[in-house]
Amino acid sequence: MASPLVETKLYIPKLRHSLVARQRLSERLSRGAESRLTLISAPAGFGKTTLLSAWLASGAEQRSVAWLSLEESDSQPGLFWTYVITALQNVVPGVGAGALPLLQSAQTPIETVLATLLNELSAVPNEIHLVLDDYHLVDGPDVETGMVFLLEHLPPHVHLVISSRADPALPLARLRARGELVEVRAAELRFTLDEVTDYLNEVIGLNLTANDIAALEGRTEGWIAALQLAALSMQGRADVAGFIAGFAGDDRYIVDYLVEEVLRRQPDHVRTFLVQTSILDRLSGPLCDAVTAQHGGKAMLESLDRANLFVVPLDDSRRWYRYHHLFADVLRTHLLDERADEAADLHRRASQWYDQNGEPSPAVRHALAAGDVERAAGLVELAMPALRRNRQDPTIRGWLDAIPDEVVRVRPVLAVGLIGALMSGGEFEGIEDRLRDAEQLLDKPPTDRAEMVVVDEEELLRLPGVIQMYRAALALVRGDTPATIRHAHRAIDRTAVDDYLTRAGASALLGLAFWGNGDLEAAHQAYSACVEGMRRVGHISDVLGCSITLADTRITQGRLGEALRTYEQALQLASHHGGPVLRGMADMYVGMSQIACERNDLDAATQHLRRSQELGEHTGLPQNRYRWRVSMARVLQAQGDLRGALQLLDEAQHVYVGDFSPNVRPVPALTARLLAVQGRIGEALSWAREQGLSVDDDVSYLREFEHVTLARVLLAQYTAHRAGASATEAARLLERLLTAAEAGERTGSVIEILVLQALTHHARGDTPGALAPLERALTLAEPEGYVRVFAGEGPPMVSLLKAVAKQRVSWDYVHRLVNACGRADETPVNQPRRLTQGLVEPLSERELEVLRLLGTDLDGPAIARELVVSLNTLRTHTRNIYAKLGVNSRRAAVRQAGELNLLSRTRER
Numbered sequence: 028m029a030s031p032l033v034e035t036k037l038y039i040p041k042l043r044h045s046l047v048a049r050q051r052l053s054e055r056l057s058r059g060a061e062s063r064l065t066l067i068s069a070p071a072g073f074g075k076t077t078l079l080s081a082w083l084a085s086g087a088e089q090r091s092v093a094w095l096s097l098e099e100s101d102s103q104p105g106l107f108w109t110y111v112i113t114a115l116q117n118v119v120p121g122v123g124a125g126a127l128p129l130l131q132s133a134q135t136p137i138e139t140v141l142a143t144l145l146n147e148l149s150a151v152p153n154e155i156h157l158v159l160d161d162y163h164l165v166d167g168p169d170v171e172t173g174m175v176f177l178l179e180h181l182p183p184h185v186h187l188v189i190s191s192r193a194d195p196a197l198p199l200a201r202l203r204a205r206g207e208l209v210e211v212r213a214a215e216l217r218f219t220l221d222e223v224t225d226y227l228n229e230v231i232g233l234n235l236t237a238n239d240i241a242a243l244e245g246r247t248e249g250w251i252a253a254l255q256l257a258a259l260s261m262q263g264r265a266d267v268a269g270f271i272a273g274f275a276g277d278d279r280y281i282v283d284y285l286v287e288e289v290l291r292r293q294p295d296h297v298r299t300f301l302v303q304t305s306i307l308d309r310l311s312g313p314l315c316d317a318v319t320a321q322h323g324g325k326a327m328l329e330s331l332d333r334a335n336l337f338v339v340p341l342d343d344s345r346r347w348y349r350y351h352h353l354f355a356d357v358l359r360t361h362l363l364d365e366r367a368d369e370a371a372d373l374h375r376r377a378s379q380w381y382d383q384n385g386e387p388s389p390a391v392r393h394a395l396a397a398g399d400v401e402r403a404a405g406l407v408e409l410a411m412p413a414l415r416r417n418r419q420d421p422t423i424r425g426w427l428d429a430i431p432d433e434v435v436r437v438r439p440v441l442a443v444g445l446i447g448a449l450m451s452g453g454e455f456e457g458i459e460d461r462l463r464d465a466e467q468l469l470d471k472p473p474t475d476r477a478e479m480v481v482v483d484e485e486e487l488l489r490l491p492g493v494i495q496m497y498r499a500a501l502a503l504v505r506g507d508t509p510a511t512i513r514h515a516h517r518a519i520d521r522t523a524v525d526d527y528l529t530r531a532g533a534s535a536l537l538g539l540a541f542w543g544n545g546d547l548e549a550a551h552q553a554y555s556a557c558v559e560g561m562r563r564v565g566h567i568s569d570v571l572g573c574s575i576t577l578a579d580t581r582i583t584q585g586r587l588g589e590a591l592r593t594y595e596q597a598l599q600l601a602s603h604h605g606g607p608v609l610r611g612m613a614d615m616y617v618g619m620s621q622i623a624c625e626r627n628d629l630d631a632a633t634q635h636l637r638r639s640q641e642l643g644e645h646t647g648l649p650q651n652r653y654r655w656r657v658s659m660a661r662v663l664q665a666q667g668d669l670r671g672a673l674q675l676l677d678e679a680q681h682v683y684v685g686d687f688s689p690n691v692r693p694v695p696a697l698t699a700r701l702l703a704v705q706g707r708i709g710e711a712l713s714w715a716r717e718q719g720l721s722v723d724d725d726v727s728y729l730r731e732f733e734h735v736t737l738a739r740v741l742l743a744q745y746t747a748h749r750a751g752a753s754a755t756e757a758a759r760l761l762e763r764l765l766t767a768a769e770a771g772e773r774t775g776s777v778i779e780i781l782v783l784q785a786l787t788h789h790a791r792g793d794t795p796g797a798l799a800p801l802e803r804a805l806t807l808a809e810p811e812g813y814v815r816v817f818a819g820e821g822p823p824m825v826s827l828l829k830a831v832a833k834q835r836v837s838w839d840y841v842h843r844l845v846n847a848c849g850r851a852d853e854t855p856v857n858q859p860r861r862l863t864q865g866l867v868e869p870l871s872e873r874e875l876e877v878l879r880l881l882g883t884d885l886d887g888p889a890i891a892r893e894l895v896v897s898l899n900t901l902r903t904h905t906r907n908i909y910a911k912l913g914v915n916s917r918r919a920a921v922r923q924a925g926e927l928n929l930l931s932r933t934r935e936r
Contacts, residue, residue, distance in 0.1 A: 036096040037114050039158075040080050047218070047225045049078065055211055056082045056188075063181055063207040066199070067190040070337050070351075071289060072252020073216040075190040076160055083156070091118040093157045102165040104137060105130050108173060111157070112144060118155060122147045137173040142180070149182045162191040163334075171196045178202070193334040217249025231258045239271045246271075246352065253353050289336065289354075290361070300327055301336070302366060305358030306373050306396070308389070309341065310348040317380040318373050371397045382406060387413075388422070395429050404434050404441060405482045411444045412486065416566050424448040437478050439468050440486045446497055458501055462494055469494075492522035492529040499536040503687060511540040531560025535573065536687075543689045545728030545771045547580045554580070567604045571597050571611025572648055576688060578618050583691075585774025587622050587811040594618045613639040613647035613655075620658045623906070624665060627814035627847050629915050631906055632662050650686060653679040657697065664701065665815060673701050689729055696736040703743040711740040722760040726767045731776055734764055738783055746790050758787050778804045779816055782824075789823050794830060801827050802835075809840045812910045818847040843913025846923075870911060870929070877904045878929060882921045 056065060056078075067075045083092050093114040101107050108130055112123035126144040129135045148155070174197060181187060189195060202208035218226065223244045227233045235243075247253035261267050290298055303319045304310055312325025328348055331338045337354035341347040350358065362370055374397035381390035387410035394403035407426045414423055427435060427445045435441045442465050446458060468479060469490060481487050499514035518533035538553030554577050561569040574597035578590040594615045601609045620635035636659050644652055656679035660672040680694045699714040715721075720737045724730070738757045745753035761784050768776040781804035788797035808816065817824055825848045832841045870878065873894075880890045891901040909915055912923045 032110060032113055036098070036110065037094060037117055039083055039092065039094045040076055040096070042077070042080050042084055046077070046081055047222050047230060049081070049222065052078055052211060052215060053082045053085060055209065055215070058209055062202075062209045063187065064178060064197075064202055065186065065188045065209045065211075066195070067188075067211045067216075068192075068194050069211075069213040069216050070192055070250075072250060073213055074251040075216070078211075078216065079158060079160065079188065079190055083158070091153055091155045093118050093155060095157075095159050097159060097161045097164050099164045102167055102170060104169045104173060107165055107170055108137070108140065111159075115144075115148070115155070115157065119148075119151050122151060138176050141173055141176050145177070145180050145182065148185055151182075151184070154184045154186070156186050156188055158188040158190075160190045162189045162195055163193045166191065166193065166195050168196075216251070218244070218251055218254060219249065220244050223249065223254060226254060227258060233258065233261060233267070235267065235271075239268055242271050248351060248353075250351065250353065290357075293336075297327070297331075300324075301331075302358050302362050303369070303373055305350065305355050305362055306370065306393070307377060308349060310338075310350070311346055314377070314380055318376050320376070371399075375399060375402075378402065378406075391426055395426075400430050400434050404430050404438060404480075408438065408440050408444070408482045408486070411440070412483075415447070416564070416568075420448040420451040424452060436464070437468075438480045438482075439465055439490055440481060440483055442468070443490055443493055443497075447493075450497060450500055455501060455504055458497070462497060462501075465490070466494055488523055489526050489529055492518045492526060492533070495521055496529055496533045496536065499533060500687070503536055503539055508540050508544060511536055515540070527560040527563040528566070531557045531564070531566075531569075534560065538576065539687050539689070542576070542580065543729060545731075545767075545773070547584055547771065547773060551577060551580045551584075562600070567601055568610045571601060571609060571615060574611075575614055575618060575648075582621070583773050583775045585778060585807060585811060587625060587813070591619060591622045594622075610646055611648050613642040613644070614651050616642070617647075617651065617654050617658050621661070624658070624661050625815050626812045626906075626910050627665070627818060627913075627915050628906055628909050629662055629665055631902070631909075632658070636662070649684045652682040653684065653694065656682070657692075657694065660697070660701075661815075664704075665819065669701060669705055673698065673705075676701065691729060692732045696733045699736050700739055703740045706743075706747060708740065708744045708747055712744070715740060722756045726763050728767075728771060728773070731764065731768065731773070734760060735776070735779060735783070738764070738780075742783065742787055742790060754787055754791050758784070761787065774807055778808050778813060781807075782816055782820065785827055786820060786823055789827055794827070797827055798831060798834070802831060805831065805838075805841065805844075814844060814847050814913070817844050821848075824848060846913050847915075870908065874904050874908050874911075875929065877901065878908055878920065878924055881905070881908075881917050882924070 067079065069075055083090060083094075093111075095110050095114040097107075097110075101110060109127065112127055112130075115122050123144050125147065126140050129140045129143060174195070178187065178197060199208060203210075220241065224237075224240050227235055227240060227243070243254065243257060247257065257271075261270055290301070293301070300315070300319060300321075304315050307314065307318065310328055312328060315324030315328065316322055328338065329345065332340060332345065332348065337351035338348045339351060341349055349355075362373075374393040378390045378393035378397060378399070381387075381393065387406055391403050391406045391410065394400075394406055403426070407423070407430070411423055414420070423444055427441065427448065430441075435445060442461065446461050446465070449455075449461075450458060471479075495514050495518035499511050499518060502508075502510035502514055515533040515537045518536075519530050522529045522533075534553045534556040538550045538557060541547075541553060542550035554573050558570050558573045558577065561567075561573065574593050578593040581587070581590040581593065598612065598615045601612050601615075616635040616639035620632040620639070623629075623632040623635060636655060639647070639651070639655055647655070656675045660675035660679070663669075663672040663675065676694055676698045680698070683694060695714055695718070699711045702708075702711040702714070715737050718733060720730075720733055722737070722741075724734065726734055738760045741753040741757035741760070745757065761780055765777065765780045765784070768780060781800040785797040785801035785804065788794070788800070805817075817828065825845060828841055828845050828848065832838065832845060835841065876894060877890065880893060883890075885893065887901060888898060891898045894901065905917075905920075908920055912920050912927075914920045914923050
């Protein structure tokens, strides 16, 4: 006699009064009415049954639901299908009356039974949802045959809903391809941050802070059961924040739940695999095979994935996985409790696999976890060159901190590597002692080197030069320029012929020493040698970093064109290098923006800064954050937004990061200049006093920018009050600054100083005296396309430029500057309209073609296609056109071309 059916399994589970509304998932399930099968597949504790119950309850009056809660004992086909038919009869009385007797006969194929049932269902007029909850408990070959037949022949108004901890053995791929499958998986079932907040604070009433909730959400990864168990643990605790900070998979509720619901249900070989591989942050078949010393890791991972055993795929090809964080914590707890003696061997095997597969970071990490510091030290030694190339000194530092000092001390390559990592992080205390210890170890005769350990023989040969290079860097930090130069030359002398890296580093230090002394040409030569060496060894990010210094020196020398080419060539090199965006690329765009701004191409300047921002701060060097803000502040100043510019300069000062380079344009000096422009003379003078600046100081390149700023402030003070000795003091200071800048061949500084001398004469009513320095400044500035150094000085400069234009009517550069100044009056400058282009530098044939197309409705990409050139080439032509016409926008270029009759002459050609 058959056992009676358990009727409670045929009722939809009753909902709790307080639930988190999950509208997004309810809508997804509602779309299942248009499909043959709705599958909810996720590990234990993800709220599958609760979600189904809530969804069905929300539309109870519209749905006929046949519910069946399954158990392991239901896996016998006869009992399973009896329950299914009985569940259907609860919503459609009488259906299956012909199919039930057939189940009693062992000779009747299941297809015949189900065909009878399906025919009866076809006659039912209303929609039916057949829900099979916990289907994983019965999923197997005995039930599979009938289920596949049922799915293939379901009437359109009957929808099957399955919830399971594992994907059922059904033709899911075929259903998915036909659009007949709606799926809800763990990724969708996880609580979002808003749902976690609602659950913990509204439903449970814990009143947690946003930070605490975010921490729990991240730790549990939205796993609902874990959140419930965490809430249980927090109830009655005084230090809730402390509990959350330490919440992990060793919490007793988490452990009990996972052990009971997951681990104890697994066969021994699966449980062993889970525990042994729990040491891994990532899982792949070959890696798991290496760690477990078994075969079949790939198949096991695929099986765990299908079984929803808290495995998260990390790629679309299902090659790499990881465990859910809390599940991994529980597994590691079991490893320590049950197999602690295996842990070291497991980590050692993982380290060997990662090393053989070219992944040094995890190889080192697992060697350290195995307690094998000697192996770890060897791996670090071999990995350091590549890490230095990618500017990952903090990684080197972190590894070496984990290796005992006595191990590092007898390994000279490691010891010197640690010195480099410390110095790159700005830690100089004790460096002298470390350098001396390394030298003493290397100076020992070969017979006394028994205790010395070396893995990378090539790096050992580099050490004499590297040590001298670090001594040069240490001297530079101390401000000892002669010692810097001396040790840098020694480093170059002691390097092997093919040791381009050490020679490049020493050359950079020489460049910094020369730069600080104001010998910019020697600095540029030294840095050029550094760039060549870095390029040879593939340190492209360092090439980008050096390019900033190369361009900076050229800007100070007044050679804007060379500076721009330096940035463009560095970007071209980086793009040819391929791979991900290199660190330093964002800085190249900032540098290009500075030059575009000086040439008054504010559109291009803004675009460069926007491109830098799009690349992200992580693609810039540490100084990029403040450099970007300084450059944008200058653009805002040129656009008349002084308040915005000051705000950016304030931000720049807060994020300022120094390096070995001299700070020759301090942000506070830039701020003082803007304050003076705003008429806030008192604040600007306070800055000068705080810096200890006076007109009687010895002038030097390192403080040249600050002293020029002081002259500006004094001139602004005189202009505002028309009294005192400010103008006289400014004139005296400017004369001394001019002599020093000329001696140092710093033409960029010379141009600005001459401009200020002209403005000083003008302020004192001496317009004739102003013209000589101004004309000289114009002569120096014209070849490089300077604009803002004149246009940024306002009405006094407009007046002086007009005076020059009246005397030298054919000087087109001056007329362009007047136009750039945006004169307010309508008095035309006496600019002749010659039959030539009327430009100081004629437009090329190609530039005339570009100019003609700028006058059309075509956008940039369309113009580039028309001319069969790249967009970058088009932008270069456009920048040149703007510079030659003295404009900063497309509309202005077309208007200026019309005034000069360039467009008609272009058509004539």
